Amino acid sequence: MKNTIIILALLFFSTAVFAQKGKEKQKEKDNPSQVDVKVKTGDNKQKEKGNSGKSQQETGNSKMDDHDRQVWGGIGDQDCTKPSKNQPAKVTASFNKDYPSAGNVRWTKCRGDWTATFNHGVLRSTAVYHANGNRKDTRTPIKVEEAPKSFLDKILKRSPDTKVEEVVKIEQPKTNATGGNSFMRVLVSKAGMDKQYVVVNSSGDEVKYDY
Numbered sequence: 001m002k003n004t005i006i007i008l009a010l011l012f013f014s015t016a017v018f019a020q021k022g023k024e025k026q027k028e029k030d031n032p033s034q035v036d037v038k039v040k041t042g043d044n045k046q047k048e049k050g051n052s053g054k055s056q057q058e059t060g061n062s063k064m065d066d067h068d069r070q071v072w073g074g075i076g077d078q079d080c081t082k083p084s085k086n087q088p089a090k091v092t093a094s095f096n097k098d099y100p101s102a103g104n105v106r107w108t109k110c111r112g113d114w115t116a117t118f119n120h121g122v123l124r125s126t127a128v129y130h131a132n133g134n135r136k137d138t139r140t141p142i143k144v145e146e147a148p149k150s151f152l153d154k155i156l157k158r159s160p161d162t163k164v165e166e167v168v169k170i171e172q173p174k175t176n177a178t179g180g181n182s183f184m185r186v187l188v189s190k191a192g193m194d195k196q197y198v199v200v201n202s203s204g205d206e207v208k209y210d211y
Helices: 002-030 034-060 066-072 089-098 149-158
Strands: 103-110 113-120 123-129 135-142 163-171 182-190 193-200
Touching: 066 113, 066 123, 066 135, 066 163, 089 123, 089 135, 149 163, 149 182, 149 193
Parallel strands: none
Antiparallel strands: 103 113, 113 123, 123 135, 135 163, 163 182, 182 193
């Protein structure tokens, strides 16, 4: 009799244990464990971090748009299009004085100078400033047909089969050193030759110009 009671007790205990394990397995199936959730969340965060890093890298190495390509194409310097912040107060003050109505301003840094690309009227220009606030020049891409004829005649006269592809007007500020000189940097092409940039002064003579 005593043995029978012990056997029944063991059977009851085993049944209860199996029932409990079955409930736990069903619960895990219906609701993923906390460990699984954490791992999944961690993977998502890592993935999001990777995507964020890629996005920042693409922003930091922003590609040249058509304006940048024309303004900086002559020196082929991709670094001149990287966004910059915290430009010197003297630079900001000079720019605001020079172009008080400028819109959509974008600051970059090029070869130690600060550059502001902005809208004024229907045109978009890039002004180059030294760290002391002095403006080096302002560059504005214009249509070939809008370029002063005197700037281009000598180029075409020297080589009639030359074609002018693009024109960037370069204007220096009036200072004690310069009288507000103007130049044209033109992209020319010629059959059988690579395209090249040429800078001419107001008389149409070819000159050298520092980037």
